[in-house]
Amino acid sequence: GNSVTQMEGPVTLSEEAFLTINCTYTATGYPSLFWYVQYPGEGLQLLLKATKADDKGSNKGFEATYRKETTSFHLEKGSVQVSDSAVYFCALRGYSSASKIIFGSGTRLSIRP
Amino acid sequence: EAGVVQSPRYKIIEKKQPVAFWCNPISGHNTLYWYLQNLGQGPELLIRYENEEAVDDSQLPKDRFSAERLKGVDSTLKIQPAELGDSAVYLCASSVSTAGSSYNEQFFGPGTRLTVL
Numbered sequence: 001g002n003s004v005t006q007m008e009g010p011v012t013l014s015e016e017a018f019l020t021i022n023c024t025y026t027a028t029g030y031p032s033l034f035w036y037v038q039y040p041g042e043g044l045q046l047l048l049k050a051t052k053a054d055d056k057g058s059n060k061g062f063e064a065t066y067r068k069e070t071t072s073f074h075l076e077k078g079s080v081q082v083s084d085s086a087v088y089f090c091a092l093r094g095y096s097s098a099s100k101i102i103f104g105s106g107t108r109l110s111i112r113p
Numbered sequence: 114e115a116g117v118v119q120s121p122r123y124k125i126i127e128k129k130q131p132v133a134f135w136c137n138p139i140s141g142h143n144t145l146y147w148y149l150q151n152l153g154q155g156p157e158l159l160i161r162y163e164n165e166e167a168v169d170d171s172q173l174p175k176d177r178f179s180a181e182r183l184k185g186v187d188s189t190l191k192i193q194p195a196e197l198g199d200s201a202v203y204l205c206a207s208s209v210s211t212a213g214s215s216y217n218e219q220f221f222g223p224g225t226r227l228t229v230l
Contacts, residue, residue, distance in 0.1 A: 004155075043117065043204065043221035044156070089155050100169065101219070103155025 002027040006090045006104035014112050019077040021107050023064075023090035026071065031092040033057075033066055033073040034101070038087045047075075047088070082111045115139070117222035119205050125228045131193035134225045138186070138207030145182055146219060147190050148204040156204050162188065163210060192227075200229045 007022040025033065035047040035057070048057030053068035062077045073090060090104040118137040126132050138145050143164050148156035159178070161169040164185035173180065177196070182188040192199055206219040 041223065043223045045221070046218050091155070100158045100161070105154050
């Protein structure tokens with residue numbers, strides 16, 4: 001079945017550091033890929049998505065590229081801020097619109113001032 | 114525009130007691146989801162409604178869990194009786210499902226944190 005594996009946290013970085021959170025997936029066909037973010041006390045929010053191979057999703061300075069050859073969708077940001085502290089979830093959805101979203105276990109990111 | 118509303122935000126009960134969670138989706142969203150999120154894990158789908166019809170409840174433990182979405186708007190998720198292992202965050206999400214679309218963004222509520230003692 002479909003699954004998502006993301007790097008375990010917590011990840012602690014200094015402000016303005018470069019961020020990478022690794023995510024790999026297992027799926028049949030051509031899934032859509034997502035990164036969700038959960039800020040303290042809030043619900044999950046869609047951060048970015050990519051629906052086909054080589055697509056690059058981007059939002060708020062974050063980027064992730066759909067790599068079918070390596071089945072990966074790593075999240076990157078060139079210069080993190082304290083406000084980026086949150087839990088980040090990688091997720092996929094099968095090709096069918098009826099497919100459910102499969103989430104990874106989440107990576108907690110903490111940014112030091 | 115108001116987001117997905119859930120109540121209560123926190124609930125503490127003793128095992129074997131019943132508990133209910135309420136969700137009000139974003140106005141106009143015809144699809145509603147209930148997810149279970151265990152500590153340190155990602156959300157897992159329990160049930161999905163299209164309007165008032167439950168179209169995917171394969172992961173809902175039907176011996177103790179039940180859900181309803183009367184009139185295709187608000188929804189209630191119930192556990193009776195609760196067990197220690199039910200301690201988790203219960204998330205509600207909603208989306209607009211349109212024919213022919215491969216993806217419709219889900220908007221999540223803040224969740225209800227349940228503690229069973």
